[in-house]
Amino acid sequence: MPITTRRALGISALSAPAIFATHDTAAQTNTLTIAIGGSITSIDPHFFNAAPNNMLKQHIFDMLVVRDERARIQPGLATEWRVVNENLWEFKLRPNVQWHDGRPFTADDVAFTFERAPNVPGSPGGFGSFLRTIARLEIVDPLTIRIHTSRPTPTLLPDLGSVAIISRHAGTGAATEDYNSGRAAIGTGAYRLASHRAGDRTELVRNENWWGPAQPWARVSYRFIANDSARTAALLAGDVDVIDQISLTDVPRMRREPRVTVSEIPSVRMVYIQPDFSRTGAVPGVTDNAGQPINANPYQDVRVRRALNMLINRGALVQAGMDGLATAAGQWLPNGVWSFDPETGPPAFDADGARRLLAEAGFPQGFRVTLSTPNDRFPNDARLAQAVAQMWTRGGLRPFGAAGFRHGDDQLGQHHRRRAELPGQHPADLQPAGAHRRVQPAPLLEHRIRRDGGPRGRHHG
Numbered sequence: 001m002p003i004t005t006r007r008a009l010g011i012s013a014l015s016a017p018a019i020f021a022t023h024d025t026a027a028q029t030n031t032l033t034i035a036i037g038g039s040i041t042s043i044d045p046h047f048f049n050a051a052p053n054n055m056l057k058q059h060i061f062d063m064l065v066v067r068d069e070r071a072r073i074q075p076g077l078a079t080e081w082r083v084v085n086e087n088l089w090e091f092k093l094r095p096n097v098q099w100h101d102g103r104p105f106t107a108d109d110v111a112f113t114f115e116r117a118p119n120v121p122g123s124p125g126g127f128g129s130f131l132r133t134i135a136r137l138e139i140v141d142p143l144t145i146r147i148h149t150s151r152p153t154p155t156l157l158p159d160l161g162s163v164a165i166i167s168r169h170a171g172t173g174a175a176t177e178d179y180n181s182g183r184a185a186i187g188t189g190a191y192r193l194a195s196h197r198a199g200d201r202t203e204l205v206r207n208e209n210w211w212g213p214a215q216p217w218a219r220v221s222y223r224f225i226a227n228d229s230a231r232t233a234a235l236l237a238g239d240v241d242v243i244d245q246i247s248l249t250d251v252p253r254m255r256r257e258p259r260v261t262v263s264e265i266p267s268v269r270m271v272y273i274q275p276d277f278s279r280t281g282a283v284p285g286v287t288d289n290a291g292q293p294i295n296a297n298p299y300q301d302v303r304v305r306r307a308l309n310m311l312i313n314r315g316a317l318v319q320a321g322m323d324g325l326a327t328a329a330g331q332w333l334p335n336g337v338w339s340f341d342p343e344t345g346p347p348a349f350d351a352d353g354a355r356r357l358l359a360e361a362g363f364p365q366g367f368r369v370t371l372s373t374p375n376d377r378f379p380n381d382a383r384l385a386q387a388v389a390q391m392w393t394r395g396g397l398r399p400f401g402a403a404g405f406r407h408g409d410d411q412l413g414q415h416h417r418r419r420a421e422l423p424g425q426h427p428a429d430l431q432p433a434g435a436h437r438r439v440q441p442a443p444l445l446e447h448r449i450r451r452d453g454g455p456r457g458r459h460h461g
Helices: 024-029 051-060 107-119 156-160 176-181 228-237 248-256 302-310 314-322 351-360 381-395
Strands: 031-036 065-067 073-075 078-085 088-093 134-141 144-149 191-197 201-206 219-224 261-266 368-370 398-400 416-421
Touching: 031 228, 051 191, 051 201, 051 219, 065 156, 073 078, 107 134, 107 144, 228 248, 248 261, 302 351, 302 381, 314 381, 351 381, 381 398
Parallel strands: 031 219, 368 398
Antiparallel strands: 065 073, 078 088, 088 144, 134 144, 191 201, 201 219, 261 416
16 A cells, blocks of 8 residues: 555565475486476567566576675676766676677677667567666777666666666567577577477576586476476476475475475565555545445545555464465565665554544545455465455455455565475565556565576576
8 A cells, every 4th residue: 555655554574485496316417497387478588577587587688787685786797887977877898798699798789778678569568667767878888888867866776687688689670579489589698598388398508608607507497387286296296396486385394395495585576555546536446335436536545545554464464364474564675685774664553543544534434445366376365365355344444356466566475485405406466446557555565486496596586
């Protein structure tokens, strides 16, 4: 629920470990097989900003900067940078980097990337937003660029950490289909694309000329297994070496399994509640208790937003909604990540105070609201939505329809990333019905799910 201050809004509470496992057979064959719960929709690194796609792209392509396991910025294809003035940054590019086809990487490839990324035909949601403040790119020499911004952009480095650099010689005239076929999927990353079958698997082979440290696996296979139980079964049977997004109910059993090691790390995935701010009049799916439309959008009133936020018992969500595998938070990033503010904690549950605010806003008996959610796409998604809907009834609200969270960049719980290994190896928003735009919601639960499959041994949220 976004309100005017972040301190008053966040409910972050889910820390779910992401499971990765490696078997003896992986070491014997020098091949790592990873089963993921989200389908890779495209090899084109600029086509769709979706977690499974991003997980894969970082092994085929490189970014100017990368994030380490704590989301701290580290050098990538750029080795150093400086702020010349508030609207100008200078980057030095890594020398002696080769594309997978042997051609040299230069500043011209960065320029081509910035031209293409915001303009991919048919993209359902690309990467243009990460480059929106860049007015122009100046090539000083083959290994030096200057980025001119339209306004001061303190988030430029993490923004650039989301945009994969592609080559001009392979990308000119190439469509998304050319990346999926492999013709244009020429990167500088630690692994080269061998094959891709949509909805099934993607095969990678080690790039022996990568500029980074030597990689342990000669081949890496990404398999798409949507069902949580099927992924777990494949892991225990030795059919795969690593899985992600295990069911939270499986965590205790996996920890008791002698062949599997479960480890946890906080992620930056968040789930938040976002109301519809796109209109001032009636909001679809929001009515009074008689079922009649409310003429003025109630979410435009900060008292309503604060009340709905105060009605959410984050501690109960952690324990009952996520089996204790979560931590409540009142800000976007977890502890240990840059910009985390230790003084900004989760807001307190206060049902009485929430009812007073709703009465002051003209809703002493609450109102009706529709909530919608994916089901089984993220750990306990519908279960959490139903829990919040029930909590809202304490303020007089009458949620109906499907209750839900929208994940992605949302924030409703901070899960731990789960990883499981065999010994000797290494490896939602609760959204009232209607459109939601022009709003920056506050965090609810930090959703910690491991994002990469781990061929490089580094992962990003």
